[in-house]
Amino acid sequence: MNAHAAPGRRTLRQLRQDIHQHPELGFQEHRTAALIVNELRAAGVENIHEGVGGTGIVALIRKGRSQRSIGIRADMDALPLNDAKASAHRSRHTGRMHGCGHDGHSAILIGAARELVDTPFDGTVALIFQPAEEGLGGAMSMIDDGLFDRFQIDQVYALHNWPGLPLGKVAIRCGAMMSAVDRFDITILGKGGHAAQPHITIDPIPVAAQLVGQLQTIVSRSCDPTDATVLSVTRIDAGTAYNVIPDTALIQGTVRTISADSRRRVEQQLRMMATSVAVASGARCEISYHRGTPPTINSLVETDMLRTAAQDAFGVDNVEELSTPSLAGEDFACFLERRPGAFIRLGNGTDGAALHSPHYDFNDDAIDIGVRLWTTLARHALPVSGRSEA
Ligand SMILES: [Zn+2]
Ligand SMILES: [Zn+2]
Structure with a gap:
């Protein structure tokens, strides 16, 4: 029936x-x-x-x-x-x-x-x-x-x-x-000031720019090429005016992995990279890494x-x-x-x-x-x- x-x-x-x-x-x-x-x-x-x-x-x-x-x-x-x-x-x-x-x-x-x-x-x-x-x-x-x-x-x-x-x-x-779906927020903490006096600031924008470039090497250099992995930076936010160097810059993105190994490796590399790039410029960073769906x-x-x-x-x-x-x-x-x-x-x-x-x-x-x-x-x-x- x-x-x-x-x-x-x-x-x-x-x-x-x-x-x-x-x-x-x-x-x-x-x-x-x-x-x-x-x-x-x-x-x-x-x-x-x-x-x-x-x-x-x-x-x-x-x-x-x-x-x-x-x-x-x-x-x-x-x-x-x-x-x-x-x-x-x-x-x-x-x-x-x-x-x-x-x-x-x-x-x-x-x-x-x-x-x-x-x-x-x-x-x-x-x-x-x-x-x-x-x-x-x-x-x-x-x-x-x-x-x-x-x-x-x-x-x-x-x-x-x-x-x-x-x-x-x-x-x-x-x-x-x-795939697994994880997401991250990286806040670069610098020291803002007048755009005409960059030498007495810690400008977070070039730090963020450098980090976005570096993050692209995680999948290509640290993950098994036969193990599908994606890291996409999907949002950058910093600054309010032409003549102000901001205090902070925010980078957000998503990570997609299949294996537990790549999932662990991407997070580990991202944390290490963000910290070292920030420190190398005299800045600091805060990282929030959220593990979503497996x-x-x-x-x-x-x-x-x-x-x-x-x-x-x-x-x-x-x-x-x-x-x-x-x-x-x-x-x-x-x-x-x-x-x-x-x-x-x-x-x-x-x-x-x-x-x-x-x-x-x-x-x-x-x-x-x-x-x-x-x-x-x-x-x-x-x-x-x-x-x-x-
Ligand atoms: Zn849907
Ligand atoms: Zn659906």
Whole structure:
């Protein structure tokens, strides 16, 4: 039975566009969470836990006698962005937009719930609707609220729509899928004064300029060239006038790494370099280095499980094997640090806008593909005994 076409029930496409019109930022997904809970109840899911890690939801679908369980995550939050589209379902709120397709991910997981209540499997599927993926720590918030203590979840899975990947295709790899995301603030502390008397100041601007150049050598000279690493200085701020040498200069940036070794090495080098460049000019510096999301690492057995399920659902030719990770971040990584699992890209088509673009839109034709992926995975990961699905 195709549950999501049941009479009187809104289609997944309508739900997706409804969520798209009412985007909510991280930890404020109250309307979105209420919509999801209503839809889960209407689908016949009874075991629903709200308010997990803020606005998060965990819904359990149990079948058979097996103690095995899998968790499937969708994120719910939007971005602080103005929607530049002209479509009828564009955002109704200035400064808020589903620019990353989390509206689509949530609609897919609602669709999976509709199907899973009628799908034979043996064990528990935990549907995890996560708040605040966009840099606000929603995954850790759910973990801190007992996600893995209150609920038995042996493996975790998630998807992300991927503009540029053709509709109908998915892409995966074992090992690193996404990078760690760290950030830094370096404040050069000099001594300001009159621009006509530089000799009685300690000018922080040439120190900052020199340091920005030096920082570019960390990746090229201190990191293994086969281990993808990025250090980008993204902001410099100093001074207020033509004739004033400022007291301080600020440098900010982001560091993306895959391996723990490069992650440690970049921080160590950055600290050493900033301190020594400042000291060499008679200045001082303050460094704030913030370790954000860890790298997203797919485990071997679970990657095989998800790949096999995808091949079963869509055919071998529609499951691409990625050769390299993306250096964007994803806080599903926090779940993968605690449980084995896998993260997969879902084709959003080749002619739409990029993620986080004000012109971006989730491709509604990808919804049923995502639903099929999750229902096939449940059958593979939690097979009914005596039946081999693999
Ligand atoms: Zn995003
Ligand atoms: Zn996203």
